[in-house]
Amino acid sequence: MKELDDQTATIRMYHVNKRYGSKNALFDISIEIFKNELLFISGPSGAGKSTLLKLLYLGEPVSEGQVLIDGMNLSRIPRKRIPFLRRKFGIIFQDYKLIPSKTVFENVSLVLETQGQKKRLIQKKVKSVLRTVGIEERLDSFPPSLSGGEQQRVAVARAIVGNPEIILADEPTGSLDSDSADTIIGLLKGFHQRGATVIIATHDKELIEKTGGRVIYLKQGKLQPPINL
Amino acid sequence: MTFFVKRAIRDIIGNRLLNAITIVIIALSIIIVSAFALVVVNTSDLIISWKKGIRIMAYLRPDVPNENLQSVEQEIKKMHGVQSVLYISKIQAMDLLKKEMKRHDSLLDGLSENPLPDALEIQMIPSSRNREEIEMLATQIESIPLIEEVEYGRRWLGRFANIINLFKLAGYALGGLFFMAAVFIVANTIRLLLYSRQEEIEIMRLVGATDRFIKAPFYIEGLIQGALGGMIGIFSLFLIFIFICSNIEQTSSFGLFHIRFLPFDVIAGIVIGSMFVGWFGCYLSLNQFLKS
Ligand SMILES: Nc1ncnc2c1ncn2[C@@H]1O[C@H](COP(=O)(O)OP(=O)(O)OP(=O)(O)O)[C@@H](O)[C@H]1O
Ligand SMILES: [Mg+2]
Numbered sequence: 471m472k473e474l475d476d477q478t479a480t481i482r483m484y485h486v487n488k489r490y491g492s493k494n495a496l497f498d499i500s501i502e503i504f505k506n507e508l509l510f511i512s513g514p515s516g517a518g519k520s521t522l523l524k525l526l527y528l529g530e531p532v533s534e535g536q537v538l539i540d541g542m543n544l545s546r547i548p549r550k551r552i553p554f555l556r557r558k559f560g561i562i563f564q565d566y567k568l569i570p571s572k573t574v575f576e577n578v579s580l581v582l583e584t585q586g587q588k589k590r591l592i593q594k595k596v597k598s599v600l601r602t603v604g605i606e607e608r609l610d611s612f613p614p615s616l617s618g619g620e621q622q623r624v625a626v627a628r629a630i631v632g633n634p635e636i637i638l639a640d641e642p643t644g645s646l647d648s649d650s651a652d653t654i655i656g657l658l659k660g661f662h663q664r665g666a667t668v669i670i671a672t673h674d675k676e677l678i679e680k681t682g683g684r685v686i687y688l689k690q691g692k693l694q695p696p697i698n699l
Numbered sequence: 700m701t702f703f704v705k706r707a708i709r710d711i712i713g714n715r716l717l718n719a720i721t722i723v724i725i726a727l728s729i730i731i732v733s734a735f736a737l738v739v740v741n742t743s744d745l746i747i748s749w750k751k752g753i754r755i756m757a758y759l760r761p762d763v764p765n766e767n768l769q770s771v772e773q774e775i776k777k778m779h780g781v782q783s784v785l786y787i788s789k790i791q792a793m794d795l796l797k798k799e800m801k802r803h804d805s806l807l808d809g810l811s812e813n814p815l816p817d818a819l820e821i822q823m824i825p826s827s828r829n830r831e832e833i834e835m836l837a838t839q840i841e842s843i844p845l846i847e848e849v850e851y852g853r854r855w856l857g858r859f860a861n862i863i864n865l866f867k868l869a870g871y872a873l874g875g876l877f878f879m880a881a882v883f884i885v886a887n888t889i890r891l892l893l894y895s896r897q898e899e900i901e902i903m904r905l906v907g908a909t910d911r912f913i914k915a916p917f918y919i920e921g922l923i924q925g926a927l928g929g930m931i932g933i934f935s936l937f938l939i940f941i942f943i944c945s946n947i948e949q950t951s952s953f954g955l956f957h958i959r960f961l962p963f964d965v966i967a968g969i970v971i972g973s974m975f976v977g978w979f980g981c982y983l984s985l986n987q988f989l990k991s
Pocket of ligand 2 (some may be wrong): 519520521581
């Protein structure tokens with residue numbers, strides 16, 4: 471375990487509630503996540519893991535409470551600044567969220583294009599990252615023609631291609647065999663070692679044990695007291 | 700920039716039917732609006748050429764003595780707005796008439812006596828070539844006892860000017876109407892496109908795309924639709940114009956008056972206006988769509 475106390479919190483949540491309609495998805499969540507931390511969010515299906523991640527990148531607004539990222543209060547962020555908040559994150563979505571009408575290459579390069587990077591550089595970076603996740607031969611394929619595991623690897627590539635400060639990974643190994651899963655987790659750990667904050671939502675206890683890092687548990691939207699594995 | 704243009708072109712090709720319909724409708728609006736412009740341009744030409752040829756014919760009573768003629772001429776010359784006075788004797792008038800009738804002048808040979816009157820042709824100074832001053836001058840000349848009749852295109856002038864004004868007005872009204880219709884259609888096309896890409900737009904936003912990044916290709920698409928619609932519209936009108944002209948010139952000669960197509964600056968203006976329609980349609984849809 472790292473010494474966390476003397477590090478600055480990059481993410482803080484204060485008494486956050488999240489409701490979908492009348493349904494409570496998260497209930498009074500207060501946590502701090504530190505810079506360069508590797509954190510697991512665990513808990514059974516429907517516990518609110520994905521919802522918690524969504525609150526961070528403003529995929530959903532909080533119902534009550536505050537979320538601060540690098541000192542910015544998300545409820546006060548002007549609409550125009552939201553894209554720049556999102557560029558802090560590399561997000562692996564649980565449902566991948568690949569654009570079906572764009573090729574693998576285009577899906578990944580999109581991230582760099584939104585940042586206005588040079589075409590030549592984009593080519594290089596995208597090819598390299600696709601090689602890293604082991605999908606470079608499917609460059610020109612469209613996502614619907616890929617297997618679940620292949621799509622997930624594209625999603626991982628897109629999340630890491632922009633060299634984000636914070637990686638949010640929602641079940642990043644859900645559709646992968648154990649070898650591919652190891653590769654992806656190795657990648658995420660590599661990013662963590664190079665200074666990124668990595669937050670992984672998963673219900674895979676084995677994966678957590680294998681990887682190590684702080685774990686928080688959610689159950690029916692409530693934070694559970696820490697359990698030792 | 701080229702990146703956005705490429706994306707826009709790919710969008711257009713990907714949504715051929717929708718884009719084709721939009722472009723055709725823009726083109727139709729442009730045809731109708733520029734047809735009015737065409738009429739207005741040509742009638743203004745007509746007025747200008749007519750104004751150049753403005754003159755008053757004053758016909759003298761028969762057998763006016765020569766010295767009286769001189770004084771009448773002097774009197775008219777002193778009137779306001781008169782540039783020159785030219786005497787045309789009835790013999791000269793007959794010669795002119797014969798020349799104009801060319802092969803049919805044998806008809807005139809049968810006349811035992813020249814029925815034409817002596818006349819004065821009065822040219823006006825350019826600044827006075829308007830209806831009010833012509834009418835004033837004409838009545839003034841008519842009041843001279845030795846003048847039997849005064850002729851100028853009075854009915855013509857008044858009515859013609861009114862019709863042209865009416866036409867201009869109708870042109871503006873129709874232009875406005877078709878502008879709104881075209882904007883509405885473009886807005887609708889773009890809205891449909893936006894709905895068909897809702898998922899894609901949502902994902903782009905999640906990975907950090909700004910609204911500007913998302914909007915740019917749609918704006919370019921709107922501009923391309925407008926430009927294509929405008930150019931196709933103008934070109935179609937040009938074809939119609941050539942077709943009509945070739946028919947007119949066979950059936951009758953317009954003489955002095957030469958029909959012409961829209962001048963280049965008007966064409967450029969119409970195409971730019973059409974592009975504005977495309978841009979504005981986009982603007983309306985995008986703003987409404989991206990707010991939600
Ligand atoms: N958009 C939504 N509208 C309504 N309810 C939602 C929405 N998204 C999530 N929920 C509900 O909120 C609760 C938490 O959902 P969430 O997706 O965060 O769970 P999770 O922990 O990620 O589950 P899983 O492990 O299955 O991915 C669930 O009960 C879910 O039904
Ligand atoms: Mg989930």
